[in-house]
Amino acid sequence: MSTTHEVPASHEPRDGRVSGQPSLWQKLVPSHLTGIIGAAIGYFVFTAIVRATTPEDALAQPDILLLWGFIGLLIGWLIGLGALNYPVRWILGMPEPKHEEPYRGEGYYRQIWRYFRWNLDHKIIGIQYLALTLIMLALGGTGAMLIRLNLLVPGTRFFPPNTYETIVTMHGMLMIATMFSIIVGPFGNYFVPIMIGARDMAFPRLNALSWHLLAVGVFIFLLIPFVGGLQTGWTFYSPLADQTEPGAIAFAVGVILMLVSSSIGLVNMLATIITMRAPGMRWTRLPLFLWGIIGTAILTATSAPSWFSGLIQVLLDRAYHTTFFLNIVPGSDTFVSSAATGGGNAYLYEVTFWFFAHPEVYILAIPGWAALMEVTTVFSRKPAFTYKLAILGILGVTLNSFLVWGHHLFVSGWAPALRGYYMFTTELISIPTGFIFITILGTLWRGRLWMKLPLAWVFAFLWTFTIGGITGIFLSDVPLDIQMHGTYFVAGHFHYVILGSMLWGFFALCYYWFPKITGRFLDERLGWVHFWGTNITFNLVFATFFLMGWQGLPRRVADFAPLFDIPNTFASIFAFLLGAVMVVFFANVIWSWRYGEKASANPWNARTLEWQVPSPVPPENFAALPTVKEGPYEYGTPAAPPPPAPGAKPVPTPGS
Amino acid sequence: METPIEHEGALPMYAGQSPATEARKITVGIVMYIATDVLLGIMFFITYIWLRQYNTNNLWFPKGVTAPSSTEMLWPTIALVVSAGAYIVAQLAVRYDMHLLFRIATVVALLIVLGVLVWEIISMGRLPFTQTDGSFASSYLLLLGYHIVHLAVATIVGLGITIRAFRGLYNARSHVGVDVVGVWWYWVVAYAVLFWLLVLMQPPSLFYS
């Protein structure tokens, strides 16, 4: 094993571990079960209170009831989980509650029920995230299948238009939410502390809160069809969102929770990386994956408040009849189509949305890029070609993201004079993106390519993302965007970039880190079936989108002109095949978790810290904190590693 | 070498970490969390100003309503600034182990915030317009409601700090909690000042015709 980090090998039992078996009561109270009970009680208590205190006519629309019901649900869930015990005890000056302790002895640690409770261990939260995001991916994918089903033949044979729009909305938002946590959630939580040589996150409680907010957010989001659906698309443009079905309440509350969850989680990671790096882990020794997390965290924390504010305003508009977006004369329901009525403004929503949603699309891309750069170095057995340029690329994209949101508003009529500026900044973004590409290409060049599945996904990324990025450049050109906006060309663009960066990066990381998490490999034969199947069908489906978009097929329509009969049928059939191939992947994950081939601690012979501890990772990661001696990708160095520097002391620990 | 953390109930994964790291970690983290909250507050201000720009006629204020009085709002704002001062005193006192002063200062700061909270809720109920009276009413109440929520949170954590101060949990060596709550406190006060400035900018003013 070639490493020069100093990683103490022994894992002695540590303070805080209690041996012996917990009782059933200890297992169940508190747990997700009590959380669910609490949520149900919370919902009913809050709706009852609102019913009792609100005048009859305000209850004609269910919005206000739903809003408070969901808030009650959230509070009940947190109380039931025992999440509020700590804050309450803190206020009263009492010692910390015992039920949230992350590990108490081997017997405790090994058992399955630890995943179904408020747990502070970052590795357990990582696995909770993995499960949740895979479920979300499957649900979003099922939505995609329903979309394609409806578009298989013309004439809305399967769903009426309102159901179709509801499905599109849910597919879009659910997938976006999946993608912004599918890498930073599972792998970020699991590996950030290990990669910097720490035992846990800076704020384990907030970390747990982040997962549990996402879970309840997704749950509320999934209630949309049961409270009437909504026809807005994931962009949720107001005043349409003010006017559509009460599903909008479930959407807004669910999405707010998802946003808060991912801001909390990412800021936590950022704080961890800033303050808890092991001795010797300088900024220039951080693995690129962590730089990706840093960029993402900055983006999320800075942009999420924007949409948060927009969504709150939609909620108020709906439940309390404020006028942030509706353009009506105050005090009446009369509409006057002229500027300046004392009423709201639709651009306000569009700008608050896109000021979030453009940085958000890079939240979907940056972790994927970072992940792919990470595996590229390992499997080409070479150092990163341009490590600093890669960091600059990530930070450059981060910064640039805040300057370009207007490119989604080229046709909106808002600030037409600024369109040239937005075109400029948008085209500028290809430069920092190019840094990522040059890093990957240069690292591959003259490497010793070890063609394992993670590297295969890097090549898939090169193909897919380049196509997606170049079509993005087409869209950044104002006149061309005026032609293409709202067509399937845009849909083709973003499926190419999102799947190309985030999903391919996720797959690469799955094949790469699965052995570390579970101690077993993902099955390789199924993996190659998944790889080829996905790439072939994916391109057939979404290249068709470009074609249809060029010819003017609008997005979000339940029916289409005869011109598009054949391409739509074609795309649908291959989309079903794509779904089938994805099922192979899901099956592979589930099967290999139990029965996969056993892996050694460092099967890829990688040099980052997480590979220097046993697999699966022991509860406290490191018996004593490690000391870092060199950068993360020092491959290609003369054969033998220098011996660990003598006299480097690990930080002392009590009881050892 | 710093002494590792040993205070009661420390999570096991932090055993072995020095209090200095602990303090740095919490400070950095809380500052970042509050920064996101600040951004949300800024978005609400932007909402107000944005809608104002699109309503340049005399329909901005609901019928019969003139701009809310900035003098009426001056006193609670000043009171909040005083509470921030009291909080600074508390932070300094605990650093020098002046426990009596520390306790008095936390109580004073807490009471002021509580008073302002009650005042704001009452005055919100007495406003001459409701949220359905157009965009001015909507965004004004949004800003006010946001501040009330923050005052409420400040009251709760302030209560925590006071209780913990009386229980003797803070001293010159360990006072991260006090400092962290302080960051929040100053933000709540700064927001009140900004809000007052916004009201001050109402017509007749330089900004809007």
Add this chain to the structure above:
Amino acid sequence: MAQVPNPLPPHRELRTAIYVYAALIVLGVVLVIVLTPWIATWEPVASARASDNFLTLIVFSAVAVPVFMFVMVFGFSNLYFFRHPRQSEPPRDGPYMVAGLGPQLAWIGLTAAHALVLFVWGLIFLARADAAPAPGANQLNVDVTGEQWQFNFTYPQYNNAQSEILELPVNRPVYFTITSLDVVHSFSVDALGFKEDAVPGVFTHIRVTPSKIGSYSLRCYELCGLYHTYMEGPVRVVSAADFDTWVRGLKVHGYPWGINGAGAPVGAPTPPGGTGGPSGSVGPEGPQALILSHSPPANVPRSAFT
């Protein structure tokens, strides 16, 4: 770093790759120029705006070829040149090779130059698209009002004549003033190459000069609720004389659908069918490729789930 680099073997691969790259650029550009017009057939190109967009599409595709081919050649050729033959771990690491300043600066410079070219092109064509007509030109003003789920048109220079069908004279600059009564719509005629949102409470504008007589389609490109799918209609570009007779035959109302007039109260009035003059006789004619062949399903339940 204090590493001793592995001795680098002579580097023939680079030259081969560059030759392949050059050849593929040429091939790619030719293919793009030949194929793009063949693939990208939206409705007949009927204005300078649309034909400019078409040109831009071809030019951008051609300019993208070097970028695309660069990634393809220098990415995928690795599989041929440097692949470790077996699935087992390579016995030795690759060379310790990190970029010097030169290559990095060259890359930055090239991508920046590329982006700049596209930007300048975009600016020029944006200016062309939005250019005001020559001073003497007889500009036609059309007010467009979107509502769920149709567009209504008013011709202010013709006594505010109103129509649900859009008819335009050929070769005469048109200036659209667009607004909406309820939610955001997007008014677009693909064949004329423009799209502009209809936003409640706001007037947006777009200019276009139809250059070819024919029958095209317009539609809404912004999701606007239940029947967004069906928010479409015919557009006819006719000769000036035909337009004149048509527009003078339209019914004339007072101020239409709230446009231009603060205070005209409109409680979401769906205009009864046929406000637009002789609409009964107007049906889609000619090749309106983008028009649906199915009418909306009747009686859509309020929600299909509940």
